[in-house]
Amino acid sequence: MGIVLSTLVLSITSCKKDNIANPKPPEVLKNDINLSTNATFGTYLSNKQGLTLYMFANDADGISSCTGGCESVWPAFTADLTTAKLDAGLIAADFATITTASGKKQVTYKGWPLYTYSPSSNDDYGNPVNKPETAGSTTGDGMGGIWFIAKPDYTIMFANKQLTGLDGNIYKSDYTIGIGKTIYFTNGAGRTIYTFAVDSFNVNKFTKADFSNNTIFPIYEQEKIVVPSALNKTLFGTITVAGRKQMTYKGWPLYHFGQDAVRGSNKAVSVPIAGKWPVAVKDIVEAAR
Secondary structure, eight states: OHHHHHHHHHHHHHHHHHHHHSOOOOOOOSSSEEEEEETTTEEEEEETTOOBOEEEGGGTTSSOOOOTTHHHHSOBOBOOTTTOOBOTTOOGGGEEEEEOTTSOEEEEETTEEOBOOOOEEEOTTSOEEEOOOOTTOOTTTTGGGTEEEOOTTOSSEEEEEEEEOTTSOEEOTTSSBSOOEEEEEEOTTSOBOBOOTTOBTTBOOSSOTTOTTTTTSOBOOOOOOOOOTTSOGGGEEEEEETTEEEEEETTEEOBOOTTOOSTTOOGGGGSSSTTSSOBOOTTOOOOOO
């Protein structure tokens, strides 16, 4: 009897080990990069196995900043773009690759490095492991307020960056000099979005009627509103400025800065003094009426 029980235990143990070593492979989809849909998020990007792809607010400058332990939870999405098959709704020119700090060739979309999500769990023996979320799951969205599902048509995204003014000084979120990241709005391409402290509710007090100063602080000309899940879409709107549409948030007209030469740059925070042109943030107080 003892021999039979021992044999049974060994058999069960062996099966467990085999299941861990040889898990059932996920279903492979037709394309290497796909457009998936669900009721909550609408259209979003997924890989060949149906795993959801994500964007990281810390990467607004287009450089992958997920290193060390972060890479275990958020593996870089890699693919050979020279042979990759794309969903019919995707454009090849929107994709590129960068080399991460650990040497991986990570795929980017519209300049945003892409990731999958592998949350920590335990194996059959209670050991901590990172397992990819199941195909079609979107549990990584909103994680930490800085990880968001990769959608093809964001018109507002988040950056989580140090504010560095045109004057060369670094600023905290309260516009005093000091080290500390601020979570703020960008457009879908990572270009920083600002408000003008002088404006009032749905009133642009900066732009001249002939748009002669629009190159200094260009209005954010956008009518389509596609935002991350952490934002309330109804708080955005548009106004008409000399016949052109400018996006607003909580009544604040939204702008870019002409001297932000690269994505992720936020130089206007010191122009002409700190706080005159603050970056647009989620919790900004509604503009005065």
